[in-house]
Amino acid sequence: MLKGKRILLIVAGGIAAFKSLELIRRLRERGASVRCVLTEAGAKFVTPLSLQALSEDRVYSDMFSLTDESEMGHIQLSRDADLLVVAPATANILARMAGGLADDLAATVLLATDKPVLAAPAMNVRMWTHAATVANVETLKQRGIHFVGPNDGAMACNEFGPGRMSEPEEIADAIEELLAPAEQPLAGKRAVVTSGPTREAIDPVRYISNHSSGKQGHAIASALAALGADVALVSGPVSIADPPGLRTVHVDSADQMLAACLAAGRIDIAVCAAAVADWKATRPSGSKIKKKAGTAPPSLELTPNPDILATLSKPGPQRPALVVGFAAETENLVANAIDKRQRKGCDWIVANDVSPAVGTFGGERNTVHLISASGVEDWPTLAKGEVAMRLAGRIALHFSLPPKAEAAE
Ligand code: CTP
Numbered sequence: 001m002l003k004g005k006r007i008l009l010i011v012a013g014g015i016a017a018f019k020s021l022e023l024i025r026r027l028r029e030r031g032a033s034v035r036c037v038l039t040e041a042g043a044k045f046v047t048p049l050s051l052q053a054l055s056e057d058r059v060y061s062d063m064f065s066l067t068d069e070s071e072m073g074h075i076q077l078s079r080d081a082d083l084l085v086v087a088p089a090t091a092n093i094l095a096r097m098a099g100g101l102a103d104d105l106a107a108t109v110l111l112a113t114d115k116p117v118l119a120a121p122a123m124n125v126r127m128w129t130h131a132a133t134v135a136n137v138e139t140l141k142q143r144g145i146h147f148v149g150p151n152d153g154a155m156a157c158n159e160f161g162p163g164r165m166s167e168p169e170e171i172a173d174a175i176e177e178l179l180a181p182a183e184q185p186l187a188g189k190r191a192v193v194t195s196g197p198t199r200e201a202i203d204p205v206r207y208i209s210n211h212s213s214g215k216q217g218h219a220i221a222s223a224l225a226a227l228g229a230d231v232a233l234v235s236g237p238v239s240i241a242d243p244p245g246l247r248t249v250h251v252d253s254a255d256q257m258l259a260a261c262l263a264a265g266r267i268d269i270a271v272c273a274a275a276v277a278d279w280k281a282t283r284p285s286g287s288k289i290k291k292k293a294g295t296a297p298p299s300l301e302l303t304p305n306p307d308i309l310a311t312l313s314k315p316g317p318q319r320p321a322l323v324v325g326f327a328a329e330t331e332n333l334v335a336n337a338i339d340k341r342q343r344k345g346c347d348w349i350v351a352n353d354v355s356p357a358v359g360t361f362g363g364e365r366n367t368v369h370l371i372s373a374s375g376v377e378d379w380p381t382l383a384k385g386e387v388a389m390r391l392a393g394r395i396a397l398h399f400s401l402p403p404k405a406e407a408a409e
Helices: 017-029 048-055 066-071 074-079 091-099 105-112 125-129 131-142 168-179 215-226 254-263 308-313 333-344 384-400 403-408
Strands: 006-011 033-038 083-089 117-121 151-154 160-164 190-195 200-203 206-208 230-235 247-250 269-272 279-281 302-304 322-329 348-353 368-372 375-378
Touching (some): 017 048, 017 083, 017 168, 083 091, 091 117, 117 168, 125 131, 254 308, 322 384, 333 368
Parallel strands (some): 269 322
Antiparallel strands (some): 151 160, 200 206, 368 375
16 A cells, blocks of 8 residues: 555656556555656646646646746655656656756756655667666666566567556556565664775776676665665775665775774674775885886785785674675685685675676676575575675574574574
8 A cells, every 4th residue: 555655756758658647546546645747748648637637736847837936846846755756767768867967847856856766667679778778777776766667568669579668557566665664674783894896006006906896795785774774885996886875985995995894883794795805015106116118027016905804703792793705716616615604704605606607797697605604505696686685684584583593594
């Protein structure tokens, strides 16, 4: 049920806009109130009058209309809702959202909101699979925009494939799921997650680093936060956005990453997903190292970096109740990971195969094994977000069990 929930429905210009009329009905049947924003292109497909009749509220479309602004400013409109729903979400409005444009009321409201946003894409199959749309959707997902659909099927343009907007019932279900009070089994728990690579300076312009994208670590931080944990994400330099709903601390080097973890104070959960550079330059140069004609290339002397996982795993009153590490292996995955769990002193190891053929680094999917004192669990290949949710779920289960029940988990 959606009793008492306020939905701001943004109707953009696509043939699927006619389904939005049905969506208003479905949402109101479930107890929600619906207020509509109609784009100029949307008005070519449905009339403001139909939306108004079905929503029993006025329809907003003009950013500069005096009555709109005097009765309700666009900022208030964007916040006076529990959820913003973009249906149909055309390629154009997704691009405008990804680009941060505010060139009409719909885009402005989407930019100004502090509420969750659900998009129901609807477009021609080639538009949906175009690299520009794929990149825009990826950007929006990383920023926390939720998506439902599109479905496969025959399109109005006589083509077949993904691009059909989800049915009103499916969209209403997705809305209900999003607005359902989330279970927060990790409420009151504090967590630190390390993510991404580290950068170890050789001189002011050169560094040692690796290919870690931070996708897995960032997803774990989000999943723990979604279950109610108070999360500090300590991230090396990555090109993905800070996840919403938690604190991100940006660092460069392993030394800085360790300091940021220790500065978090007493924590219950530590997940070390960062690909920390094992070595740093012993004496990084304060100025750019220059080539000198006729002399041999300089040699680089390396010193081991502090091991953040092993440091956090050290027994003592400050030790988090649960420390989870990752093992990136290209051979003897499980055996090496079991050994690594013991060497580092952590509780669990998430072992993943990073052979180039598997494409874990930078990729979207991950095949992992969870290694604990009680044995090895093989997980199926999952999207990194799903690995994160499953791991967060396991962590929540761990804290819900009496201390001795670990072996039975
Ligand atoms: N780790 C860390 N600090 C380091 C090195 C690693 O916290 N200085 C953590 C990583 O975040 C990860 C685990 O330790 O959780 C990985 O251990 P590591 O010994 O680096 O193993 P691999 O990267 O798997 O590689 P190798 O065994 O080849 O050293």
